[in-house]
Amino acid sequence: WMALRSWPLFLGTWSSAGLREVHCSPAFWDNEFGYLAKVFYASKFYEFADTWLLVLKNKQPSFLQKYHHAGIVITMWAGVATQSNWLVWPTVLNSAIHTAMYSYYAAATLGYKSPYAKYLTRAQMTQFVVGILGATSTYFFACEAAQYSKRALFLMQCYAAGLLVLFGEMARAKYGGSKRPKRSASPARSRSASPAPGRASPRLAARKRR
Numbered sequence: 468w469m470a471l472r473s474w475p476l477f478l479g480t481w482s483s484a485g486l487r488e489v490h491c492s493p494a495f496w497d498n499e500f501g502y503l504a505k506v507f508y509a510s511k512f513y514e515f516a517d518t519w520l521l522v523l524k525n526k527q528p529s530f531l532q533k534y535h536h537a538g539i540v541i542t543m544w545a546g547v548a549t550q551s552n553w554l555v556w557p558t559v560l561n562s563a564i565h566t567a568m569y570s571y572y573a574a575a576t577l578g579y580k581s582p583y584a585k586y587l588t589r590a591q592m593t594q595f596v597v598g599i600l601g602a603t604s605t606y607f608f609a610c611e612a613a614q615y616s617k618r619a620l621f622l623m624q625c626y627a628a629g630l631l632v633l634f635g636e637m638a639r640a641k642y643g644g645s646k647r648p649k650r651s652a653s654p655a656r657s658r659s660a661s662p663a664p665g666r667a668s669p670r671l672a673a674r675k676r677r
Contacts, residue, residue: 469503469506469507469510469558469562470559470562470563470566472499472503473500473503473507473555473558473559473562474559474562474563476499476500476503477489477555477559480495486604486608487608487610489552489555490552490553490604490605490608490610490612491552491608491610491611491612492552492610493550495552495555496550496552500552500554500555500558501550503558504543504546504547504554504555504558505547507543507554507558507561507562508540508543508544508546508547511536511539511540511543512540514536514539515536517532518532518533518536530633531633531634531637534629534630534633535630535633538626538629538630539626541622541626542619542622542623542626543557545618545619545622545623546616546619546620546623548619549613549615549616549619550616551605551612551616551619551620552605552612553602553604553605553616553620553623556597556598556601556602557598557602557623557627560594560597560598561594561598563594564590564591564594567587567590568587568591571584571587585638585641585642588634588637588638588641588642589638591634592631592634592635592638595627595628595630595631595634596631598627599624599627599628602620602623602624603624605617605620606620
């Protein structure tokens with residue numbers, strides 16, 4: 468739902484009025500995006516459910532999981548509180564990624580194991596890079612973005628950079644290539660290299676004759 472509402476608004480405003488309008492216009496926030504940003508912020512609270520399920524099962528959530536869920540609530544709050552238009556970047560990107568991610572989880576629950584799981588992780592990492600770079604436009608447009616809005620953006624970008632590092636470490640640990648085991652000598656070669664039991668090697672026999 469969020470992806471279906473936010474993407475047309477984002478792309479429509481960009482194509483008709485330019486990217487500066489997306490980042491700088493108070494009307495962009497007041498017309499519809501402000502409402503979508505608040506709903507998106509509220510949705511981050513129910514995403515704590517998977518963490519609480521682990522706790523109820525006496526399992527320890529990973530640092531990535533705790534950083535991810537706690538950090539997005541704090542940074543989204545900062546963006547909503549400052550009515551920051553740059554929130555359109557995490558909103559459109561994350562809503563699209565979460566649509567694909569939860570579709571994958573639903574399929575996995577039904578028994579389908581997709582061989583493309585690693586590409587979903589790469590897509591998550593790509594959204595962090597695109598979001599950081601796209602929202603950076605706020606610093607350069609000559610618009611009256613409040614200073615505290617830019618500080619909130621800097622906080623979000625630092626958080627996203629941390630996610631990029633943590634997801635990269637997880638991807639290397641989960642999908643990184645395993646080291647090939649050393650090849651042992653073949654049985655035939657081993658047998659030919661060692662002398663038969665009770666028989667001295669030719670070199671040792673020659674030494675004895677000397």
